[in-house]
Amino acid sequence: MRRFEYHKPETIKEALGLVTSLNNARFIAGGTDILVALRQKKAEIDNLISLRNIGELKGIEYGDGLWIGSGTTHTEILKSRVILEHYTALNDGVKNLGSRQIRNVATIGGNICNAAPSADTACPLLVLDAKVLIAGINGERWVDLDGFFLGPNKTVLDKHELVKGFSLPLFPKNTGSSYIKHTRRAAMDLPILGIAARITMDDGKEGATCREARIAMGVVAPRPIRAYETERFLVGKPLTEDVMEEAGNIAAREATPRDSIRGQAWYRKEMVKVLVGRAIKNAMERMGL
Amino acid sequence: MMRKEIRFRLNGEEMVCDVEAHWTLLYFLREIMGLTGTKEGCGYGECGACTVIIDNEAINACLYPIMEVEGKDVTTIEGLVSQNGELHPIQKAFIEEGAVQCGFCTPGMIMSAKALLDENKDPTEEEIKEAIAGNLCRCTGYVKIIDAIKTMGGGR
Amino acid sequence: MNGDVLSLVGKNIPKKDAPLKVTGQAQYIQDIKLPGMLWGKILYSRYPHGRILNIDTKRAERLPGVKAVLTGSTIPDIKIGFMKDNPPLKKGKVCSMRDEVAAVAATSPEVAQEAIELIDVEYEELPGVFDPVEAMKEGAPLIHEELKSNVLKLPWKLICGDVDRAKAESAYIVEDTYKTQWVTHCCLGTSGCIASFDVNNNLTMYSNTQIPSLAQRDYIDALNAFGLKNKRVRVVQSVIGGGFGSKLDTYPYEYIAILLALKTRRPVKILFTREEEFFATSPRQCTLTKISQGCDREGRLTFREMEMILDNGAYTSWGATTPSVMMMPISSLYKVPNVRYTAKCVYTNNNYSQAMRGYGNPQATFAIESSMDQLAEAAGMDPYEFRMKNANEPGEVTPQRFKITSCGMKECIEAVAEKLNWKEKRGRHNGRGVGMASLIHVGGGARVYKSDGCGTIIKIDDYGKVDVFTGSTDIGQGSDTVIAQIVAEVLGISIEDVNVINNDTDVCPWDVGVHASRTTFVAGNSALYAAEKIKAEILTIVSHMLGEDVAFLDIKNGVVYSKRDKEKSMPLGKALRSIHYATGGKMLMAECFYDPANENFDREFKGNLSVSYAYGAHGVEVEVDRKTGKVKILNYVAAHDVGRAINPMLLEGQIFGGGVMGLGYALGEEMVYINGVLKNGNFLDYKIPTAKDVPPIETIIVETVDKDGPFGAKGIGEPGLVPTAPAISNAIYDAVGVRIKDLPITPEKILKALKEKGAEKLDEA
Ligand SMILES: Cc1cc2nc3c(=O)[nH]c(=O)nc-3n(C[C@H](O)[C@H](O)[C@H](O)COP(=O)(O)OP(=O)(O)OC[C@H]3O[C@@H](n4cnc5c(N)ncnc54)[C@H](O)[C@@H]3O)c2cc1C
Ligand code: FES
Ligand code: FES
Secondary structure, eight states, X not given: OOOOEEXXXXXXXXXXXXXXXXXXXXXXXXXXXXXXXXXXXXXXXXXXXXXXXXXXXXXXXXSSEEEEETTOXXXXXXXXXXXXXXXXXXXXXXXXXXXXXXXXXXXXXXXXXXXXXXOTTHHHHHHTTOEEEEEETTEEEEEEGGGTEEETTEESOOTTOEEEEEEEEOOOTTEEEEEEEXXXXXXXXXXXXXXXXXXXXXXXXXXXXXXXXXXXXXXXXXXXXXXXXXXXXXXXXXXXXXXXXXXHHHHHHHOOOOOBTTBOHHHHHHHHHHHHHHHHHHHHHHTTO | OOEEEEEXXXXXXXXXXXXXXXOBHHHIIIIIXXXXXXXXXXXXXXXXXXXXXXXXXXXXXXXXXXXXXXXXXXXXXXXXXXXXXXOOHHHHHHHHTTOOSSOSSHHHHHHHHHHHHHXXXXXXXXXXXXXXXXXXXXXXTTXXXXXXXXXXXXXX | OTTOOOSSTTSOOXXXXXXXXXXXXXXXXXXXXXXXXXXXXXXXXXXXXXXXXXXXXXHHHHSTTEEEEEEGGGSOOOOBTXXXXXXSSOOSEEOXXXXXXXXXXXXXXXXXXXXXXXXXXXXXXXXXOOOHHHHTSTTOOOSSGGGSSSBOSOOOEEEESOHHHHHHHOSEEEEEEEEEOOBOOOOSSOOEEEEEEOTTOOEEEEEOOSOHHHHHHHHHHHHHHTTOTTOOEEEEEOBOSOOTTTTSSOOHHHHHHHHHHHHHTSOEEEEOOHHHXXXXXXXXXXXXXXXXXXXXXXXXXXXXXXXXXEEEESSOSGXXXXXXXXXXXXXXXXXXXXXXXXXXXXXXXXXXXXXXXXXXXXXXXXXXXXXXXXHHHHTTOOHHHHHHHHOOOTTOBOTTOOBOOXXXXXXXXXXXHHHXXXXXXXXXXXXXXXXXXXXXXXXXXXXXXSOOOEEEEEEEOTTSOEEEEESOOOSSSOHHHHHHHHHHHHHTOOGGGEEEEOSBTTTSOOBOOSOTTOIIIIIHHHHHHHXXXXXXXXXXXXHHHXXXXXXXXXXXXXXXXESSOTTOEEEHHXXXXXXXXXXXXXXXXXXXXEXXXXXXXXXXXXXXXXXXXXXXXXXXXXXXXXXXXXXXXXXXXXXXXXXXXXXXXXXXXXXXXXXXXXXXXXXXXXXOEETTEESOOSTTTSOOOOGGGOOOEEEEEEOOOOSSSGGGOOOOTTXXXXXXXXXXXXXXXXXXXXXXXXXXXXXXXXXXXXXXXHHHHHHHO
């Protein structure tokens, strides 16, 4: 492995100072992406700045909404009851991410900042309207997660900025969310396709209509995307089988997957058609309709 | 490149070691400490052969920067045998149940099993599978490994 | 034996080396370091096909820590492999991405790696050919120009009876084409070796080979070619982190290590990374098979005809000989009087192939057992009934002249049907389905080499403790334990008193290697007879001491005793000491070289390949998601005729391990080569099953007590994965009516087939 220096700041300020002053410097959180890239010689780095010892980046808080520190590990997210109950899609996202060993060290911040089209927390956070709090030497800024991703491994982050965490709103009562990770293998697999859905219904009764819908898709474009047209289509409709099927068809038109060794484009499109409906159904079940 | 001093506990013993910043914990264990019970099957976090326990959690030593070990408690397969040479009950279960073939996955598998059992005394089959899903085994088909871990639970 | 109750055979004895393995003390090649040792690294080709115009190693040589750099033109001219077509370092031309072009030895792996990157090679890229069918066409690029053709000169052809006539007379005939994919062994411990010369140029190789005796021969031949005549070679095997056929041959990296060690006069270790293990070891080849089978009105098989094309890759190892084993199921799985089989192995610019667990049998059985279901359907029969009707039976001589002695095939098929609740679950077509497939494999050795033998030496000390030196290798399957059980059983001592030494050619006798599921049978018999010899000697001497007829003496629990007179007994240790410490004393030793009475094939590929044959049947219930094409295995049943289970626990371990490997073969594993470049050489993209992928598996052990096997045992190392893929494929067909004819059976393929079928239905309507 390439030789590098390793720095362990204890505050965000210190970390930002280091990243600005050191040559060829990058942040490392759990290291499960960055160390792999280093080993594969896909990254040239002389200084790794660890975010693991910065208390401010850790933890989950629930109040007027949900705050998740970027340094929170997937295992910590998996153990959160609040997330399981109110932000279920995110629980789905981390449940089958990598292995237990990976989840014990890998962070949500790393997953989002690495910006892989297949990142398993991306679609859940997209449908949960996550906002990203970014800290730089000159202060902080908020960005909608949807505006955060630019392409594979590309984000709006400046070299000298870091992500502090994610803020998710409170959702009304009749809300449910879900994420489906479509894989070949039952574990230790990257998704062929990831579909997340969040649905807020008018009221809890039969025949209710959809007040708000969010659909997000992974591995169908260079970055995780929202299916805006599908979302618009769903609003105001009762979520019948037919509606869900049509939603799948619309989403498939919004998807522009490519052939890769992990899956063929036509298959990914077909799966969008099927899984959008299933994700919506799962979301509905979770709101107790 | 400068060596750095780090302090941590390894298999119950306080350590003060000079390390290089780019080392992984796996490299340190195998090449510096000569603790070759922890295996390298891939070096990419994909096989689990390098699993060790840090502060009660199973991790892949091949993706763990040595610098992060500072102040932590590391247990490797060598640390499971008691002072008087008595094997850990999980090790015995693996032997008795036929969970070992070529044995290359075994140390990592046992560490994953231990981390699970320390947290959950009586895991279900599903929980066991989940806990060892990151430990590949090409020989056993996992069945007897799962059986061995099951025998550690209460009710079964 | 003699109808006595067995005390160790048949028991679940834990594997002897398990304590070392669970504590991390077992020493794999990864863990071994010698004083002064250097690290070797290999530079592989940049192109799948090209001319090497120039290699400049100057920059690498100047790097501090580099002790030697080798290229094809700086080493003696040798070629290795079964067809002697593979130089350890290539010169002039590269024929695959895995081609070894240069090598270095350095003081650390990191320096060696850096040095490799400093070697400049200039190539002229040549057009490549990556598909065996293309490679057979006129004008295709030639891999080895001097051979003038890409088709290997191997005459795989088996003809039994009169297929044309049988075809004409058959009531039902089906014909189809099946494909299998490249897959790789994925041993968790990667390949490696250490080569070390002493001052007299005798070589010690630390290696994880499956074939110590043949490897020793190969190395000696190489040393001769390097000008080192009459040197000794010692092969010391480290604990092996998985074999599955991958270590059945010697490979370029081993010769490179030897050459580097020779040049530097220091021990040199080469250890593969996981990337190398994926792209630079030899996988199971892909095959293309045309099959047709027929039966008469009653459903009796009339003929089977198969034509096969195998991708050999750029060089030749035992992969090219797998058709010899494929002939076994082709001629002898079910009673089929007329058989015609031809196979062509074709050079391409892909990685060169090797045998893998099953040695060709999984590829052949996939086609045969899929086709069996098709034929049953054509004949309007239930596939289970159809199989029962055609099943092999004891006493049969098959068209290839296999003499079937013990045979529990029908019992296996019946057991599977019963466990699966076949009658009720078959034919629902509601997304759930059941399927089955059977297997035959060699169970009593396989005479694929000039000798199928294995030697054993036993010595016993003053206290009745035994050292068993066996030629056979333990690759995790548990032969160390099975041999110990057999010896302890014969000698009436405890398993702890038996030490098995199986890793050093300096002391262990010859053995042809771990393959063909032969170890329990051949090494077991060898150990059995050696133990019986030493026992006979002990009893003869003790009979004088005790004044008892030897016929009434036996040993149990470490005591020699008379079966008719309780007074007459003597602890074994005491007897041995009396024998040792007498004037003209004796330390007892015995040896046996057992070579089974099986036959090499004759020129027509006929002959009794194995002394006995193993049978089995697998059954599976699946659920198919029609919308996504995903398959869920609900239930898996594996029934095997093993002769006798010497150690049911270890035996089940082989069945589970084989079954799950078969599952990977059927549903997920595939090496994706694009123009000769491996695209998924890592554990995330090459998907061997994880613990979460394992379905409920039930094993059924059928004991037929083979007359030739040690205590009646037959081999079981490979059979576990042979029928998995067709059983699953047949179940999918039963569930949703589509048959996938190329492995692996992915959701994509199922969905595509379902859509095509749906379109057909619409067309009809
Ligand atoms: C075997 C294996 C299996 C995997 N399986 C999955 C899977 O199933 N699904 C999946 O989505 N991913 C998977 N991954 C990828 C990886 O584990 C995840 O993306 C993980 O969440 C990354 O987190 P990390 O903390 O380890 O990131 P790191 O590697 O530490 O960082 C990743 C990148 O983000 C940057 N970064 C990290 N934190 C911050 C921050 N706060 N601010 C700014 N930049 C930051 C780093 O500089 C780096 O460029 C797998 C990886 C491995 C090795
Ligand atoms: S060696 Fe660490 S996961 Fe494979
Ligand atoms: S026992 Fe060989 S890999 Fe698990």
